[in-house]
Amino acid sequence: MYTMETMRQEIAAAVEKVRALKPLAPSITNTVTVNFVANAQLAAGGTAAMIYLPDEAEALAEAGSSFYINVGTLLPIYRETVPLAAQKLHALHKPWVLDPVAIGIGSLRTELLSLLKNYPPAVIRGNASEIIALAGLWNLSGGTETSNVHGVDSTDTVQAARLAAISLARFTGGAVAVSGTVDLITDGRQAVCSYGGSSLMESITGCGCSLGGVIAVYSAVASPFIAALCGTAAYNFAGREAERHAAGTGSFQLAFLDALYNASPKDISLTQFTPEEV
Numbered sequence: 199m200y201t202m203e204t205m206r207q208e209i210a211a212a213v214e215k216v217r218a219l220k221p222l223a224p225s226i227t228n229t230v231t232v233n234f235v236a237n238a239q240l241a242a243g244g245t246a247a248m249i250y251l252p253d254e255a256e257a258l259a260e261a262g263s264s265f266y267i268n269v270g271t272l273l274p275i276y277r278e279t280v281p282l283a284a285q286k287l288h289a290l291h292k293p294w295v296l297d298p299v300a301i302g303i304g305s306l307r308t309e310l311l312s313l314l315k316n317y318p319p320a321v322i323r324g325n326a327s328e329i330i331a332l333a334g335l336w337n338l339s340g341g342t343e344t345s346n347v348h349g350v351d352s353t354d355t356v357q358a359a360r361l362a363a364i365s366l367a368r369f370t371g372g373a374v375a376v377s378g379t380v381d382l383i384t385d386g387r388q389a390v391c392s393y394g395g396s397s398l399m400e401s402i403t404g405c406g407c408s409l410g411g412v413i414a415v416y417s418a419v420a421s422p423f424i425a426a427l428c429g430t431a432a433y434n435f436a437g438r439e440a441e442r443h444a445a446g447t448g449s450f451q452l453a454f455l456d457a458l459y460n461a462s463p464k465d466i467s468l469t470q471f472t473p474e475e476v
């Protein structure tokens with residue numbers, strides 16, 4: 199168990215380590231936000247590599263320190279690529295992050311997300327509706343059988359996903375980060391609410407996707423819980439900072455990357471978060 203003080207120390211240490219080591223966190227991610235994911239990973243201090251083909255996934259699962267799988271826009275080749283990557287990561291005991299974007303839409307997405315239960319990710323990151331639906335698909339408490347996911351956006355509150363997040367974290371032995379106005383991060387034993395960000399983050403695409411990629415970067419140097427908390431705190435810091443400089447959604451995206459790049463270990467570790475009952 200972490201105290202609030204040790205959480206802050208470990209977050210600051212993770213931010214510093216990533217900037218020193220530049221860990222490679224390869225991604226299988228959607229074509230909508232692939233560029234934003236790579237740029238956010240670089241802004242945090244990590245190294246990015248985006249993958250489509252099965253043999254490349256296996257090679258980069260070996261080469262990387264961690265990995266990111268986001269099922270936002272599936273292509274037929276992912277029927278091979280995603281399972282191969284997950285199997286390899288599981289066999290190598292490497293941390294990987296799952297974003298179950300738009301869970302419930304289409305048969306390939308359901309097939310892949312069901313199968314990934316066999317190779318549990320270190321961190322699951324999603325909006326509230328996605329977390330509830332993944333717990334449902336994996337038959338865990340707090341989940342619902344029918345998905346409330348409408349396209350890629352959430353229709354549930356973060357607190358409504360609390361039990362689903364806790365049961366997913368207990369099942370994987372890792373952590374879950376539920377995003378929204380106030381984010382919830384849990385490892386199944388403790389939970390933290392993280393504050394900050396900006397409502398403009400809902401008006402651009404890819405803040406959630408890229409947060410998953412950045413959590414994968416931090417997973418290379420920290421426990422799943424600290425990595426999830428560190429990524430979320432970095433986003434809450436950078437979002438709030440970017441809003442002060444943005445004229446609208448276009449300049450917000452640029453200001454957000456600048457803020458993420460310029461954020462110090464203290465800026466990130468001193469963001470507001472509070473413990474929650476589990």
Ligand SMILES: Nc1ncnc2c1ncn2[C@@H]1O[C@H](COP(=O)(O)OP(=O)(O)OP(=O)(O)O)[C@@H](O)[C@H]1O
Nearest residue numbers: 325377378379395396397399403404405406407433
């Ligand atoms: N209203 C808000 N106020 C403050 N921060 C927010 C708000 N909405 C989202 N965020 C922040 O935006 C980031 C992404 O969360 P969000 O829930 O929008 O993900 P998402 O829906 O999966 O995004 P996408 O699928 O477009 O990538 C998180 O860091 C979250 O804290």
Ligand SMILES: Cc1ncsc1CCO
Nearest residue numbers: 228230270271299350404
């Ligand atoms: C808009 C969109 N559509 C599929 S993935 C994606 C990025 C946000 O999840």
Ligand SMILES: [Mg+2]
Nearest residue numbers: 299350406407
């Ligand atoms: Mg999303």
